[in-house]
Amino acid sequence: MTTSSGNLAQKSVTETAIKIDNLNKWYGDHHVLKDVSLDISEGEIMVVCGPSGSGKSTLIRSLNHLEEYQEGVVSVFGQPLSRDRQSHKIIHQTMGMVFQNFNLFPHLTVLQNCTLGLTWLRKMSERDADKMVMRLLDRVGIAHLATRYPGQLSGGQQQRVAISRSLAMEPKIMLFDEPTSALDPEMVKEVLDVMIDLAKTGMTMVCVTHEMQFARQVADRVVFMADGEIIEVGPPEQVLVNPQWDRTREFLQHVL
Amino acid sequence: MDDLNVKNQPALKQFVPTPPRPPRKSERGILGTIRHRCFNSIGNSLLTLCVATVLFYLVKHVLDWAVFNAVFIADNRRQCMDISPDGACWAGVISWFNGLIYGRFPVDEQWRVNIGVLLGLVWLLPLMSKRIALRNFILLSWIGLYPFVGAYLFLGGRFGEELGLVHGAMTCLALAFLTIIYANWILSVLGKKGLNELFVPLVSRLVERRIHLLSFVAVWLLVALVIALGLSQVSLEPVPIERWGGLFLTFIIAGFAITMAIPVGVILALGRRSKLPVIHWLSMTVIELVRSVPLITVLFMAVTLLPIFLPADMEFNKLTQVLVAVCLFAGAYMAENIRGGLQAIPKGQYEAAATLGLGYLHTMVLIILPQALRMMIPNIMTSFISLLKDTTLVSIIGLFDIMLMARNIANDKDWVGMHTEPLVMISVLFFILCYSMSQYSLNLEKRLKVDR
Numbered sequence: 001m002t003t004s005s006g007n008l009a010q011k012s013v014t015e016t017a018i019k020i021d022n023l024n025k026w027y028g029d030h031h032v033l034k035d036v037s038l039d040i041s042e043g044e045i046m047v048v049c050g051p052s053g054s055g056k057s058t059l060i061r062s063l064n065h066l067e068e069y070q071e072g073v074v075s076v077f078g079q080p081l082s083r084d085r086q087s088h089k090i091i092h093q094t095m096g097m098v099f100q101n102f103n104l105f106p107h108l109t110v111l112q113n114c115t116l117g118l119t120w121l122r123k124m125s126e127r128d129a130d131k132m133v134m135r136l137l138d139r140v141g142i143a144h145l146a147t148r149y150p151g152q153l154s155g156g157q158q159q160r161v162a163i164s165r166s167l168a169m170e171p172k173i174m175l176f177d178e179p180t181s182a183l184d185p186e187m188v189k190e191v192l193d194v195m196i197d198l199a200k201t202g203m204t205m206v207c208v209t210h211e212m213q214f215a216r217q218v219a220d221r222v223v224f225m226a227d228g229e230i231i232e233v234g235p236p237e238q239v240l241v242n243p244q245w246d247r248t249r250e251f252l253q254h255v256l
Numbered sequence: 257m258d259d260l261n262v263k264n265q266p267a268l269k270q271f272v273p274t275p276p277r278p279p280r281k282s283e284r285g286i287l288g289t290i291r292h293r294c295f296n297s298i299g300n301s302l303l304t305l306c307v308a309t310v311l312f313y314l315v316k317h318v319l320d321w322a323v324f325n326a327v328f329i330a331d332n333r334r335q336c337m338d339i340s341p342d343g344a345c346w347a348g349v350i351s352w353f354n355g356l357i358y359g360r361f362p363v364d365e366q367w368r369v370n371i372g373v374l375l376g377l378v379w380l381l382p383l384m385s386k387r388i389a390l391r392n393f394i395l396l397s398w399i400g401l402y403p404f405v406g407a408y409l410f411l412g413g414r415f416g417e418e419l420g421l422v423h424g425a426m427t428c429l430a431l432a433f434l435t436i437i438y439a440n441w442i443l444s445v446l447g448k449k450g451l452n453e454l455f456v457p458l459v460s461r462l463v464e465r466r467i468h469l470l471s472f473v474a475v476w477l478l479v480a481l482v483i484a485l486g487l488s489q490v491s492l493e494p495v496p497i498e499r500w501g502g503l504f505l506t507f508i509i510a511g512f513a514i515t516m517a518i519p520v521g522v523i524l525a526l527g528r529r530s531k532l533p534v535i536h537w538l539s540m541t542v543i544e545l546v547r548s549v550p551l552i553t554v555l556f557m558a559v560t561l562l563p564i565f566l567p568a569d570m571e572f573n574k575l576t577q578v579l580v581a582v583c584l585f586a587g588a589y590m591a592e593n594i595r596g597g598l599q600a601i602p603k604g605q606y607e608a609a610a611t612l613g614l615g616y617l618h619t620m621v622l623i624i625l626p627q628a629l630r631m632m633i634p635n636i637m638t639s640f641i642s643l644l645k646d647t648t649l650v651s652i653i654g655l656f657d658i659m660l661m662a663r664n665i666a667n668d669k670d671w672v673g674m675h676t677e678p679l680v681m682i683s684v685l686f687f688i689l690c691y692s693m694s695q696y697s698l699n700l701e702k703r704l705k706v707d708r
Contacts, residue, residue, distance in 0.1 A: 066607055092613030103608035107626050116622065117612040162608075169612060 015077065017042040017173055017204045018063060023072035025058060032058050033069065034228045040206060042077075042172070045199050047215040047236070048208045050225035051251055056208045059225070060175050063206065064095045076173070092121075096166030100178040102158040104150040104165070110137070111146040114165045122169075129168075136164040140194045156187030160194055167198075174198065176207040212255055216240060224248045322680070332670035348671040349681050352661070356678070359501015359656045365412065365493055369504050372409040375434070376402055376511075382437055394437060399515050401430035406508075410500065412492035425480075428487065432480035436472075451475055497575050501656030503685070505575075509647045509657070512579050513586040514640050520583060521590025522625065528595060539591070546588035551646050554581045559653050578650050586643050593635045597628030630704050637697035641690045658682060 018040040025033040032055045040046050048056045061067040063074055065081065065088075073080050076094055081087040105113050111133060118129040137143040140160040142153075150158055159179055166174060176195065180188045192214050199205060199218045209215065215222050215236050222239040224232040226247050232239050243249045294304040325343025328350065330336045336345035349356070358366050379398050383391055404426040408419065415424055440450040452472035459471045500508070527539030546554060558581030559574060566572075601624050609619040629636070651660035662678035665671050 064611060066610065088613075092611075095611070097611040099604060099608065101602075101604050103602075103604035105605065105608070105623055105627075107630065117614070120618055120622065121613055165612070 015042050016040065016075075017044070017077060018206070019073075019075040019078075020059075020063075021073045021075070023059070023062060023069055023074065025055075025062065025067065025069040025071075032228050033062070033072075036072070036228075036230055038223065038230060038233065040173075040204065042204050043202045044220045045205045045218050046207070046221055046223060047219040048206065048223045048225060049210065049212070049215065049251075049255075050223075050231075051254075054225040055228040056225050057177055060177050060206055060208050063175060064091050064097055066097075092169070094172045095175060096169055096171035096173070097175040097177065098159070098162050098166055098179045100181050102150070102155070102162045102182070104158055104161055106150050109147050109149055110142070110153070110161050113150070113161060114168045117165075117169050133164065133168050136167050137161075139197070140164055141190075154187060155183045156190045159183065159187075159191045163191075163194055163198070173204040173206070176205065176209065178208050178210070180209065180211055210255060212240060212252075224251070226251070333672060333674055344677050344680070345671075345674060346677060348665060348668075348674045349677050352665050352668070352671070352678070355502060355661050355664070356658055356681070357503045359505055359661060360499045361501065361504065362493070362495060362499065365495055368409045368412065368492065368495075372406050373504075373507070375405060375409075379434055379437075382441055385441065397430075397433050397437075399519075401426065401433055403512075405430045405434075409492070411495060411497070413494040414491045415487045418494055424484070424487070428480040428484040429476065431483045431487075432476055435479055435483070436476060497573050500575070501658075502661050503658045505650075505655060505657045506644075506647055508575075509578065509582055509650060509655075510644045513582040513643050513647065516583040517586035517590040517639065517643065518594075518629075518636075520587025521594050524587055524591035525594040525598060526620065528591065529598060542584070543588045543591050546584055547592070551582075551585055551649055552652060554585050555650060555653050557581070574653070574655060578653070578655060582643075582647065582650075585646075586639070589639055590636065593632050593639060594625075594628060596635065597632035598624065600631055601627055633697055633701050633704070637693060641693055644690060644693070645686060658685075 016039050018038075020036055020038040020040075023033050023036040024031070036055075036059060038046075048060065050056050058067055062069050065083070068083075075081065076090055079087075079090055081091065105116070108116065111130065114133040114136065115124075115126070115129040118124040118132065119126055122129075124132075134143055134146065137146055140163060142157055142160050142164075145153060145157060145161075150161065153161065163174075163179075179195070180191050183191065188211070192211060195205070195207070195214070196218055207214075207219075219236045221233060222236045223230055224239055224243070224245075224247075231245050232243060232248050239248065240252065243252060295301045321342070322344050325340045326346055327336045327339050327343060328346050330339065330345065330347035333345060333348060336347060354363070354366075358369055361369060376398075379394070379402055382394055404423060408423065408427045411419060413419060436451050440452065443450055452475050453468070455471040455474045456467055459474065460467045463470060524539050524543055527535045528543060530536050530539070549557075555578060558577040562572070562577055562580070605623055605627070606619065609623045614622065648657060648659040651657050651663070654660075656664075659682070662682055663675075665678050666673055666675050
């Protein structure tokens with residue numbers, strides 16, 4: 001995947017994509033993220049797991065400023081993010097996000113959902129945008145549904161549209177916030193297959209998920225979080241098979 | 257993989273779905289339905305008979321008064337009474353019909369009203385066709401440009417003199433736009449390129465970017481110039497605003513209120529949800545102030561109070577003041593409708609738009625407002641219907657709208673004291689208008705629901 005911003009393309013491959021430094025966040029008095037620090041390299045597949053309420057979603061949503069945090073710094077390709085316009089530009093040029101509830105725009109067709117950003121923000125011509133999006137939809141196997149509205153699709157199909165919509169903006173990093181949690185069991189696989197394909201292309205991915213099978217199969221590293229803290233980070237065989245902490249083992253016994 | 261399974265396991269039973277069977281039809285035909293619904297027990301049969309009797313007498317009396325015993329041709333009320341004392345006297349309404357529709361607009365100039373209204377409808381007609389590109393622009397042009405054409409036709413005067421050159425120029429631009437829309441429509445039916453592409457080869461030599469836009473502007477200006485040359489030879493008899501009236505005036509006020517309600521309402525609603533305190537409080541004050549005051553008061557305030565606050569050399573006629581007041585009133589109500597719609601949009605829509613990189617304006621115009629407005633169609637249409645009816649209140653401050661014209665009939669020496677017939681006639685007219693609006697909204701809802 002090529003990107004439009006030149007200064008990013010020049011950097012070397014092993015560079016840090018996201019650097020999280022001592023992130024702290026409170027909801028009122030409730031301390032939801034406690035000194036979270038993490039480095040994610042370019043091309044790395046990072047799976048974040050942990051019990052509900054452990055701050056996984058808050059963490060991933062802090063990365064693209066959907067959530068504000070009180071302390072700490074998030075840097076993307078070496079650029080520290082703040083609330084200014086420049087940071088917003090970096091976020092939107094480098095990061096795409098897929099939500100648990102798809103969040104497709106119900107009044108637009110599948111094709112329009114995906115081309116919206118291209119035609120209005122990139123000022124791409126409608127024909128070029130359509131062509132590019134149709135290629136993406138074809139890749140995730142729903143090109144035949146391009147003229148349908150989201151309400152006419154199954155959950156799995158909707159989530160694949162959502163992934164295509166993010167990919168259309170050519171991000172360098174994809175954030176997945178529990179992409180399969182709202183799906184019927186028989187549709188989980190079709191979404192995971194798309195994500196596995198995406199992982200093979202060398203995309204940097206951060207996934208909050210409960211799919212341990214997926215984590216074992218594609219993750220480079222697994223982060224285990226509990227109570228707003230990162231407890232363990234490591235390759236899946238280490239964290240998922242041989243956890244060092246009792247909290248991790250207890251969680252794994254519940255999910256596996 | 258499949259082969260392995262088949263070999264190792266005992267043969268599975270094959271599942272064949274049971275064929276569907278049609279539901280039982282217990283009541284067939286109209287007679288069957290009536291018997292099943294209305295005469296299924298002794299009590300219900302009695303009830304049906306009672307209701308039928310009451311209905312029969314009601315309908316019979318109304319028809320007797322309105323049709324069978326009514327007088328349609330007479331010179332004055334006395335003659336009506338002589339012919340049929342207990343029937344309606346439609347002769348009075350018929351002789352005043354022109355006044356009810358056009359108010360005191362000079363009879364010789366009434367064709368201008370007809371053409372003006374017709375042009376307004378013709379302008380909107382292309383919205384029905386799927387062939388035309390950028391249909392939203394037609395609606396916008398109607399809101400932005402049609403009023404100039406309308407005002408020119410209704411007010412009259414020599415071109416560019418009474419109304420000023422700016423108004424004249426806008427009229428020409430508006431008419432040129434309408435011409436281009438129709439020319440493009442015809443050309444697209446014939447399978448040819450639109451009129452606005454005419455200058456593309458020429459423009460593309462001069463500039464590199466925005467070729468199509470510039471070509472469109474060039475064609476637009478050219479057509480406008482031709483129309484201006486034509487119009488400058490025409491001189492229309494001036495008609496002062498004081499002579500406007502009847503249903504025509506009601507249409508102007510209601511039409512203005514309805515078209516302005518949405519933009520004003522959207523701005524006020526977004527302002528009220530704004531995080532900036534000044535904008536938030538300003539919008540909230542306007543909304544709450546206007547909503548908590550009766551329309552009559554708003555109208556009186558506009559007519560009596562507004563001139564005090566404005567500089568002395570700025571003088572508006574009564575109609576302009578009324579239009580401002582009605583527009584504000586309609587906007588404040590619409591703002592609350594739209595706010596309801598905005599609140600129903602899930603937070604995820606904002607988040608999805610934000611992660612795509614859409615800014616506030618893009619998010620609102622492309623994502624949030626289309627959904628919010630669509631959701632609120634029934635409420636918005638209810639507001640429109642009540643607006644149409646509320647405009648009859650302007651008769652109180654002395655605008656000769658259809659209501660005041662109707663009451664004037666009773667003051668005519670030939671038709672002294674005739675109140676009932678004009679009011680019945682107006683009721684029927686308003687029912688037709690409002691009912692078709694509500695049917696249109698149902699139709700719109702059904703059409704837009706397809707995508708859900």
